Amino acid sequence: MLRRLKVKWPEGGAPALERLSLSPSKLHVDLSDGSGTAAVAAVAPGRAVRRGEPLAATVDVVTHAPMGGIVTAVSDCRVVIDVHPSPDGDAEPAVRLPDHTGPVDEAFLRSIGLVGMGGGMFPASRKLAAARACHTVVINGVECEPGITVDQRILRDESELVRAGVEALAAALGGAEIVLAVRRERDLLRALRGCFPYRFVVLPAAYPAGAETLIVRKLAGRFPAPGERPTHMGYLVHNVASLRALGVALRDRLPVLERPLSVARPDANLYRNVIVPVGLATGELVRATDIPYAEDTDLIVAGGLMMGRAVERDFPISKGTASLVVLPRQAVQRRETPCIRCGACNAACPLGLHPLGMSRRFRNGEAGRAACRIQLETCFLCGACAAVCSAHIPLLNDFMDAKSWLRNDLN
Amino acid sequence: MAAERSQLDAPPFFHYGGDTPRMVRWTFGCLAVLVGLYSLAYDPGFVFRWLGFVLLGAALKTSYDLLATGRARMRLDGSALTAALLVMTVPPNTPFVPLFHALILAIVLGRMPSTGTRHLNLNPMLLGRLFLMVAYGPQIVNWTRRGLDPDAVTTVTPLELFHSEGATVSLRSLLSGRIGGSWEELYELVPGGPGELFGPVILVLGVLLFRKGVISWRPGVSFLLAFLGTCAVLREPLLFNLFSGAVIFSAVFIASDPRTSPVSVGGQWAAGIVAGVVNALVRRYTVYSEGIVFAFLTANLLSPTLDRAAFALRGLVLRRRRARFETRQADIASTDRPA
Numbered sequence: 001m002l003r004r005l006k007v008k009w010p011e012g013g014a015p016a017l018e019r020l021s022l023s024p025s026k027l028h029v030d031l032s033d034g035s036g037t038a039a040v041a042a043v044a045p046g047r048a049v050r051r052g053e054p055l056a057a058t059v060d061v062v063t064h065a066p067m068g069g070i071v072t073a074v075s076d077c078r079v080v081i082d083v084h085p086s087p088d089g090d091a092e093p094a095v096r097l098p099d100h101t102g103p104v105d106e107a108f109l110r111s112i113g114l115v116g117m118g119g120g121m122f123p124a125s126r127k128l129a130a131a132r133a134c135h136t137v138v139i140n141g142v143e144c145e146p147g148i149t150v151d152q153r154i155l156r157d158e159s160e161l162v163r164a165g166v167e168a169l170a171a172a173l174g175g176a177e178i179v180l181a182v183r184r185e186r187d188l189l190r191a192l193r194g195c196f197p198y199r200f201v202v203l204p205a206a207y208p209a210g211a212e213t214l215i216v217r218k219l220a221g222r223f224p225a226p227g228e229r230p231t232h233m234g235y236l237v238h239n240v241a242s243l244r245a246l247g248v249a250l251r252d253r254l255p256v257l258e259r260p261l262s263v264a265r266p267d268a269n270l271y272r273n274v275i276v277p278v279g280l281a282t283g284e285l286v287r288a289t290d291i292p293y294a295e296d297t298d299l300i301v302a303g304g305l306m307m308g309r310a311v312e313r314d315f316p317i318s319k320g321t322a323s324l325v326v327l328p329r330q331a332v333q334r335r336e337t338p339c340i341r342c343g344a345c346n347a348a349c350p351l352g353l354h355p356l357g358m359s360r361r362f363r364n365g366e367a368g369r370a371a372c373r374i375q376l377e378t379c380f381l382c383g384a385c386a387a388v389c390s391a392h393i394p395l396l397n398d399f400m401d402a403k404s405w406l407r408n409d410l411n
Numbered sequence: 412m413a414a415e416r417s418q419l420d421a422p423p424f425f426h427y428g429g430d431t432p433r434m435v436r437w438t439f440g441c442l443a444v445l446v447g448l449y450s451l452a453y454d455p456g457f458v459f460r461w462l463g464f465v466l467l468g469a470a471l472k473t474s475y476d477l478l479a480t481g482r483a484r485m486r487l488d489g490s491a492l493t494a495a496l497l498v499m500t501v502p503p504n505t506p507f508v509p510l511f512h513a514l515i516l517a518i519v520l521g522r523m524p525s526t527g528t529r530h531l532n533l534n535p536m537l538l539g540r541l542f543l544m545v546a547y548g549p550q551i552v553n554w555t556r557r558g559l560d561p562d563a564v565t566t567v568t569p570l571e572l573f574h575s576e577g578a579t580v581s582l583r584s585l586l587s588g589r590i591g592g593s594w595e596e597l598y599e600l601v602p603g604g605p606g607e608l609f610g611p612v613i614l615v616l617g618v619l620l621f622r623k624g625v626i627s628w629r630p631g632v633s634f635l636l637a638f639l640g641t642c643a644v645l646r647e648p649l650l651f652n653l654f655s656g657a658v659i660f661s662a663v664f665i666a667s668d669p670r671t672s673p674v675s676v677g678g679q680w681a682a683g684i685v686a687g688v689v690n691a692l693v694r695r696y697t698v699y700s701e702g703i704v705f706a707f708l709t710a711n712l713l714s715p716t717l718d719r720a721a722f723a724l725r726g727l728v729l730r731r732r733r734a735r736f737e738t739r740q741a742d743i744a745s746t747d748r749p750a
Binding site: 342383 | 426727729733735740
């Protein structure tokens with residue numbers, strides 16, 4: 001019913017990528033690998049660590065110290081480091097990875113601690129293991145969350161790193177084809193065509209065009225079936241930031257220690273793209289970027305306005321944090337009113353699901369029925385339905401709860 | 412089952428949808444354009460009559476809420492819109508009492524879904540119109556312009572003329588909304604209500620409402636396509652049928668009624684098709700020259716079923732896709748297994 005969500009971009013184009021010179025007092029390094037398995041710590045409290053030194057490992061991911069310092073606390077999911085004040089800042093000497101020769105493999109991806117940096121944080125080593133029969137590697141540069149521009153900046157400014165990463169993956173798959181998926185934007189396309197000698201797939205500049213499912217649909221001509229992953233269809237899809245991190249690992253022999261991300265305050269038209277160490281507190285980053293923030297009246301949203309979540313100022317930036325957006329609390333306050341049955345949610349769903357029907361059935365305790373269950377399983381929680389709802393029904397909340405209820409039910 | 416979660420902490424934080432008061436405002440604005448045109452062309456007093464009934468609709472709904480719930484706040488919402496639409500689709504000289512009766516019935520029935528009877532999903536304006544057809548038949552087929560003695564001449568709208576005599580007025584008159592003169596000196600041609608005139612303007616307003624996110628295009632377009640398709644099959648003049656009566660007005664302002672039309676995309680197509688076919692059949696085969704009331708009430712009755720069917724069908728399609736995927740995976744696994 002309503003127009004597709006048109007993404008709002010910063011006035012004046014995407015800001016340049018800057019490496020902030022920060023002197024944080026503490027880093028809270030997240031050890032999770034997206035699969036929920038507990039990490040085994042390689043350090044104990046009191047131990048001095050150098051930048052790039054392994055802190056902990058799970059089956060799929062090794063996590064490294066983003067900056068040197070003293071470990072002050074260790075748990076299953078987090079290591080806290082008291083950072084040494086370093087006169088060299090980010091140029092502080094790092095523990096380098098051993099020389100890597102030959103094609104990239106699962107062990108290498110595990111050793112550099114690479115996870116999906118688009119937000120999913122799925123271990124790259126597991127993804128590669130599942131993708132051995134893939135014929136195409138897709139660079140996902142379709143950044144569709146409103147206000148986020150970091151991926152297009154990486155594609156423009158650090159194209160050689162992205163190329164190094166994607167070509168290594170294509171070689172690992174025995175010479176797979178490389179495809180660059182980007183959103184339809186004339187200037188961006190013109191800039192990228194000179195940097196990337198690959199096939200381009202252009203998607204609309206409308207949310208949620210950057211979802212893996214929709215990119216694969218464009219490439220394969222059909223939607224993945226429920227439960228079917230892109231790798232089953234022959235496509236290994238990686239986010240731009242992940243490929244950049246792989247490029248850094250190959251060129252500089254550095255594991256994943258930093259995170260490029262967008263920091264924004266849309267109501268003040270303030271947008272910045274910065275590279276910061278993983279584990280930095282969001283409050284510290286917001287302060288360093290000179291973005292106005294008052295805890296009692298503002299809200300920090302990590303991971304995008306559509307799929308992200310509100311976080312506290314001490315929330316640490318993880319490898320999957322693609323953006324921080326500061327919003328006035330007043331701007332996001334909504335009051336649910338009775339549904340007027342306009343059908344906007346149905347029309348907005350990119351998968352053709354029935355959000356209102358799913359929500360009603362869930363609220364009536366009928367989510368377990370086959371037709372509802374399969375739709376809930378198919379939904380990838382893009383939130384397009386909730387964003388267009390004129391009655392402000394928290395559809396996305398309902399689906400998150402329904403999915404967790406279904407998981408518990410299955411277990 | 413649903414866990415409590417603060418709206419503040421949950422995505423999405425970016426809202427793009429319209430809100431109900433804004434949608435109502437836009438709809439009133441578009442209706443006011445039509446009323447203004449009608450007043451300028453035919454009846455300067457109509458705009459005041461229309462405004463009076465809009466306020467009466469709002470007042471009746473407020474009174475009903477006060478009686479039913481003990482709380483009330485007067486505002487222009489669905490009930491006022493019901494009154495606005497009703498007045499625009501009956502002859503301008505319909506007496507007050509029948510309209511008042513119809514309005515009470517429409518508003519009470521229209522409020523019932525929110526006060527308990529959730530299965531009733533019939534367009535209240537159409538219910539009011541149906542009540543008028545049943546209880547006040549003669550008054551709502553008298554299209555004589557105000558000031559003219561209804562017994563002095565026999566008056567017809569272009570659609571009624573076509574229905575009784577098979578004669579059509581020029582397309583130019585229909586498109587411009589300038590209806591007048593007489594047919595073979597037997598009938599005086601009169602315009603219908605504002606809802607039956609200015610077809611091209613209504614289409615433009617429909618596009619505007621769609622662009623503003625107020626209405627969905629599917630029910631209206633499917634209604635028009637099905638109506639024209641059925642007319643073509645019945646060998647009826649297509650453009651005359653399209654621009655006479657309230658077909659275009661209904662496609663824009665009635666087919667898209669959110670409360671009574673299906674929510675699902677497939678359901679909206681199906682409901683539009685049902686209404687279009689029924690309307691064409693009523694025009695051709697019954698004593699009524701126009702079948703909007705029957706057409707859309709039939710579609711309204713089917714709405715819940717269409718939504719349920721669309722939901723079940725989507726589930727079925729997805730389950731089949733998954734079954735095919737699982738079969739493929741099983742085949743691959745059996746091929747890879749060493750002999």
